[in-house]
Amino acid sequence: MFTDGIDLVYHGNQQQLEYDFHLAAGADPASIRLNLEGAQSLRLDAEGNLLLETKGGELRQHRPTALA
Numbered sequence: 001m002f003t004d005g006i007d008l009v010y011h012g013n014q015q016q017l018e019y020d021f022h023l024a025a026g027a028d029p030a031s032i033r034l035n036l037e038g039a040q041s042l043r044l045d046a047e048g049n050l051l052l053e054t055k056g057g058e059l060r061q062h063r064p065t066a067l068a
Contacts, residue, residue: 006032029066
């Protein structure tokens, strides 16, 4: 499902896949949703990063940041 005014941009950083959401003026960031499949457990670390435990090991989603 796509939301008007919100674009998802993928890019690589030192052999790691990363993504950013680009919001147009007036777009509602609360409408962003992620569906994570295959995670056996989810938790936040002390820095606010999302840690996903999978059969293949732990994955880390860095905490969100907003840039103007």
